[in-house]
Amino acid sequence: MRHFVIVGILVIVVAVLTYVGLDSIGLMPVEASAQAVPIDWMWNWNVVAMSFFFSLIAVPLFYSLIVFRRRKGDATDAEHIEGNDALEITWTVIPLFIAIVFAYMGAYSLGAVKRADPNAMIVKVTAIQWSWKFEYPDYGITTKELYLPVDKQVVLKMEAGDVIHSFWVPEFRVKQDIVPGRVTDYRITPTLEGSYKVRCAELCGTSHAYMESPVVVVNQAEFDEWVAARRSEVAAAQTPEERGQLLVSANGCAACHSLDGSELPGPTWQALFGESVKLADGTTVIADEAYLAASIKDPLAQVVEGFQPIMPATYGFSDEEIADIVAYIKTLK
Amino acid sequence: MKRFISTALVRGLFWQFIGTLAGAGLVTGIRAAMGLSITDQFFFTEPAWVLGGFFGVLFFLAGNGSVSDWFKWARGIETHDHHADAPGWEKYLNVSLDHKVIGVQYTITALALIGIGGTFALIFRTELAQSGLQYLTTTFKVFGQTGPQFYNTLMSLHGMIMIVSILLGIAGIINYVVPLLLGAQDMAFPRLNAFSYWIAVPAAVLLLMSMVLGGFDTGWTGYPPLSARAPVGVQMFFMGVFTAGWSSILGALNLIATVLRMRSKGMTAFRLPIFVWAAIATSIIALTATQLIGLSFQLVMFQRLFGMGFFDPAKGGNPILFQHLFWFYSHPAVYVFVLPGLGVISELLPVFVRKPLFGYKFVAMSSLGIALVGFLVWAHHMFTSGMNEYLRVPFMYSTMLVAVPTGVKFFSWVATLWKGKIITPTPMLFVLGGIVVFLLGGLSGPPNATVSTDLHLQDTYWIVGHFHDTIFGGFVFPFFAAIYYWFPKATGRRMNETLGKIHFWMMTPSFFVLTLFMMRVGLLGMRRRIADYDAALGFDTYHLIMTIAGFLIAISVCIFLYNFFTSIRKGEKAEGNLWNSRSPEWQVPSPMPAHNYDQPFEVVGEPYDYGLEGSKYVEFAKNK
Numbered sequence: 001m002r003h004f005v006i007v008g009i010l011v012i013v014v015a016v017l018t019y020v021g022l023d024s025i026g027l028m029p030v031e032a033s034a035q036a037v038p039i040d041w042m043w044n045w046n047v048v049a050m051s052f053f054f055s056l057i058a059v060p061l062f063y064s065l066i067v068f069r070r071r072k073g074d075a076t077d078a079e080h081i082e083g084n085d086a087l088e089i090t091w092t093v094i095p096l097f098i099a100i101v102f103a104y105m106g107a108y109s110l111g112a113v114k115r116a117d118p119n120a121m122i123v124k125v126t127a128i129q130w131s132w133k134f135e136y137p138d139y140g141i142t143t144k145e146l147y148l149p150v151d152k153q154v155v156l157k158m159e160a161g162d163v164i165h166s167f168w169v170p171e172f173r174v175k176q177d178i179v180p181g182r183v184t185d186y187r188i189t190p191t192l193e194g195s196y197k198v199r200c201a202e203l204c205g206t207s208h209a210y211m212e213s214p215v216v217v218v219n220q221a222e223f224d225e226w227v228a229a230r231r232s233e234v235a236a237a238q239t240p241e242e243r244g245q246l247l248v249s250a251n252g253c254a255a256c257h258s259l260d261g262s263e264l265p266g267p268t269w270q271a272l273f274g275e276s277v278k279l280a281d282g283t284t285v286i287a288d289e290a291y292l293a294a295s296i297k298d299p300l301a302q303v304v305e306g307f308q309p310i311m312p313a314t315y316g317f318s319d320e321e322i323a324d325i326v327a328y329i330k331t332l333k
Numbered sequence: 334m335k336r337f338i339s340t341a342l343v344r345g346l347f348w349q350f351i352g353t354l355a356g357a358g359l360v361t362g363i364r365a366a367m368g369l370s371i372t373d374q375f376f377f378t379e380p381a382w383v384l385g386g387f388f389g390v391l392f393f394l395a396g397n398g399s400v401s402d403w404f405k406w407a408r409g410i411e412t413h414d415h416h417a418d419a420p421g422w423e424k425y426l427n428v429s430l431d432h433k434v435i436g437v438q439y440t441i442t443a444l445a446l447i448g449i450g451g452t453f454a455l456i457f458r459t460e461l462a463q464s465g466l467q468y469l470t471t472t473f474k475v476f477g478q479t480g481p482q483f484y485n486t487l488m489s490l491h492g493m494i495m496i497v498s499i500l501l502g503i504a505g506i507i508n509y510v511v512p513l514l515l516g517a518q519d520m521a522f523p524r525l526n527a528f529s530y531w532i533a534v535p536a537a538v539l540l541l542m543s544m545v546l547g548g549f550d551t552g553w554t555g556y557p558p559l560s561a562r563a564p565v566g567v568q569m570f571f572m573g574v575f576t577a578g579w580s581s582i583l584g585a586l587n588l589i590a591t592v593l594r595m596r597s598k599g600m601t602a603f604r605l606p607i608f609v610w611a612a613i614a615t616s617i618i619a620l621t622a623t624q625l626i627g628l629s630f631q632l633v634m635f636q637r638l639f640g641m642g643f644f645d646p647a648k649g650g651n652p653i654l655f656q657h658l659f660w661f662y663s664h665p666a667v668y669v670f671v672l673p674g675l676g677v678i679s680e681l682l683p684v685f686v687r688k689p690l691f692g693y694k695f696v697a698m699s700s701l702g703i704a705l706v707g708f709l710v711w712a713h714h715m716f717t718s719g720m721n722e723y724l725r726v727p728f729m730y731s732t733m734l735v736a737v738p739t740g741v742k743f744f745s746w747v748a749t750l751w752k753g754k755i756i757t758p759t760p761m762l763f764v765l766g767g768i769v770v771f772l773l774g775g776l777s778g779p780p781n782a783t784v785s786t787d788l789h790l791q792d793t794y795w796i797v798g799h800f801h802d803t804i805f806g807g808f809v810f811p812f813f814a815a816i817y818y819w820f821p822k823a824t825g826r827r828m829n830e831t832l833g834k835i836h837f838w839m840m841t842p843s844f845f846v847l848t849l850f851m852m853r854v855g856l857l858g859m860r861r862r863i864a865d866y867d868a869a870l871g872f873d874t875y876h877l878i879m880t881i882a883g884f885l886i887a888i889s890v891c892i893f894l895y896n897f898f899t900s901i902r903k904g905e906k907a908e909g910n911l912w913n914s915r916s917p918e919w920q921v922p923s924p925m926p927a928h929n930y931d932q933p934f935e936v937v938g939e940p941y942d943y944g945l946e947g948s949k950y951v952e953f954a955k956n957k
Contacts, residue, residue, distance in 0.1 A: 181646020
């Protein structure tokens with residue numbers, strides 16, 4: 001009986017200390033969305049359960065190791081205790097009940113995460129190896145970084161151009177895969193202004209680690225300013241070179257094609273125009289307008305030697321846009 | 334040297350080489366006749382490599398003699414039913430029908446693969462020690478891959494090589510131990526047993542071949558469309574897994590037949606050694622679920638080879654269907670990995686506590702319970718995948734149920750320890766280490782099951798930490814415990830205790846540091862499967878510590894290997910009942926003779942009645 005009392009007290013003490021310890025070191029990143037609240041609530045209950053069950057198993061285990069070890073010189077066996085059916089049923093039924101309660105809480109918090117606002121702002125997201133593109137249909141702008149007004153629900157309509165990607169902003173908590181051939185929704189209500197990053201969470205090939213883009217949460221006034229600035233940028237782009245530069249930046253071309261000669265998964269564009277390029281099939285071509293345009297339209301037809309045939313053909317540029325991009329490439333000396 | 338070259342292993346590898354060339358040559362010839370291209374980046378074209386890989390496996394098995402008895406039967410030639418192997422090391426490299434030899438073959442192969450998979454892990458863990466790319470840079474080139482691509486290949490292969498090593502490791506323990514525990518002379522189908530082992534060898538070769546054929550960047554999960562676009566190495570990976578699956582399926586079939594048919598007199602269901610219950614539970618899963626991973630990979634192979642768009646949305650395919658098929662095996666697979674280890678814990682605990690296993694029937698049933706519930710939970714890997722949203726809730730409920738039988742095991746273990754007379758030689762240390770590590774793995778599970786929290790946790794380092802805890806606790810620690818425990822049975826010598834304790838005390842704390850820090854960075858935003866991470870996240874120190882911990886684990890395993898191989902010849906003699914166990918295999922002198930027990934035994938009591946005066950588990954027949 002004495003053993004049970006000591007262990008019982010120790011279990012409670014250790015459970016409380018474990019919980020307080022885990023809670024105080026700050027396990028999660030800052031909470032920056034309304035959806036993070038129910039998730040962190042569920043997480044907290046999980047930590048409570050983890051602390052309690054850790055203590056419930058570990059304390060009697062280590063207690064036994066210390067108190068019930070065989071003393072030196074003792075060669076006898078221990079007391080013959082085969083089991084106790086009532087006890088076994090107890091520790092089957094009570095955990096079963098707890099498991100069901102937790103599953104219910106999980107469903108309840110999932111419901112809170114999914115609560116939809118009919119007036120949510122729509123942003124179209126396109127994920128391709130290895131960049132993000134954001135289109136605001138309400139404002140007619142396309143950007144590489146995601147600006148969001150604070151305290152307003154946004155629904156991201158996400159599509160993948162090539163392989164599966166996953167949209168994850170750790171501060172928002174929620175994660176959603178983006179699957180080729182379908183549109184997946186990601187609903188979020190940012191609640192804390194600041195700069196975060198979307199990080200692709202589903203392995204998507206060579207540069208998966210670098211598939212990150214800024215996510216900036218600002219107040220409504222700053223958001224409107226930002227939208228206006230983007231729109232005037234588009235309006236101001238008069239020459240093909242300027243329009244090309246905007247397209248390149250919005251579509252994340254530089255994630256694979258460096259503009260300064262550094263090595264990335266695709267050939268650099270620096271001083272590319274007019275050079276002769278050796279292809280994987282052994283032939284050589286001159287990087288003129290026709291070659292560059294053809295390579296954007298059908299990237300796998302003429303692969304440069306030493307590079308993988310991995311560029312997607314799903315950008316959907318018009319001929320005018322391609323001409324603008326080529327014009328921009330020409331300027332990169 | 335000559336004796337080495339003439340072994341079945343070397344012959345098999347030679348024929349695999351010839352077979353690969355023959356298959357690749359055949360396709361290349363046909364392609365030449367059809368006017369198609371005949372060479373590619375890695376010399377042969379992809380279809381040529383695929384048929385080459387397939388022929389290589391067939392040639393290996395035909396060439397090394399593991400199927401020759403069946404061919405003799407087909408031609409009406411009688412074969413010896415059971416012949417003893419010649420003494421010496423050669424029997425381990427030749428086709429043997431003795432379950433003990435096959436058990437050792439499995440175990441040594443598993444250790445070799447653990448060495449390879451572990452080395453891969455050290456390479457990429459070193460790369461992660463600091464943010465930024467240190468040596469696997471974009472200018473680094475090996476096997477036609479840049480640094481980041483090679484990182485992905487190593488990371489993917491680490492996963493699958495370790496999985497195969499685990500499957501072989503559990504097959505090693507099961508093969509060696511189960512017939513001895515049952516009092517059987519051998520497994521039910523000795524030739525099938527040999528075949529199951531030998532098919533795993535060309536499978537491992539195929540897996541490693543993937544590395545030099547451009548590698549693959551898909552992770553061990555091989556999700557299309559990424560795997561449909563990966564280099565040709567992914568085909569070798571698919572075929573390696575497909576081939577290794579045969580080993581697992583046939584081994585499981587053999588085990589179930591053995592337990593059903595070859596028990597000693599009096600060994601009723603609830604007098605089976607508890608490890609046998611675990612082996613049955615794991616075999617039921619392996620026998621019935623392994624097909625699904627083979628199938629899912631085969632469909633991607635065909636998508637690549639023949640343009641069949643199973644998972645290609647442009648052709649009406651569905652990428653998410655692959656994930657369902659894949660996880661239908663690959664989730665139960667983790668129970669295949671851990672159930673035998675948990676069985677080892679339950680089997681060894683009473684011996685070192687000197688007290689019966691608490692609640693034998695409940696522990697036995699909990700293994701079956703985990704196996705059966707394990708079939709109903711696969712989609713919890715897909716909570717963020719974009720599958721039908723309403724599927725998430727039922728899979729959350731079924732997943733939470735796994736906690737119940739797992740909890741029964743923990744409570745029963747603790748109750749076994751309670752009021753025992755605990756002794757802690759090396760095998761017991763690993764048993765206890767296994768319990769505590771598996772406890773961390775178990776406790777970090779429910780947050781992944783409750784959907785809302787999993788939306789944050791999925792695909793992060795938290796999962797990596799959780800998974801390594803379950804597998805180290807459920808397999809690696811018990812595997813070491815089993816080796817330390819049954820080593821004297823196999824060799825008549827024991828492994829060095831001091832080195833064993835150094836191994837334990839070096840590995841265990843390092844492992845805690847490694848996985849707890851994995852979980853820590855995962856919660857804070859570290860994704861899994863990345864070669865580099867944002868320096869702004871401030872994870873550099875954590876990763877440096879994890880890398881050091883990883884190397885300490887590797888050093889401790891090297892100490893184990895040194896201990897293992899030197900003790901075979903030089904270990905302290907231990908021919909008697911070293912652990913004072915009630916189990917039948919310890920009632921006869923070590924090492925075990927070729928045909929196991931000279932006298933059959935009868936089960937006359939409960940297996941774990943330690944502390945019950947005058948009781949016995951088995952009684953051997955008096956003389957002939």
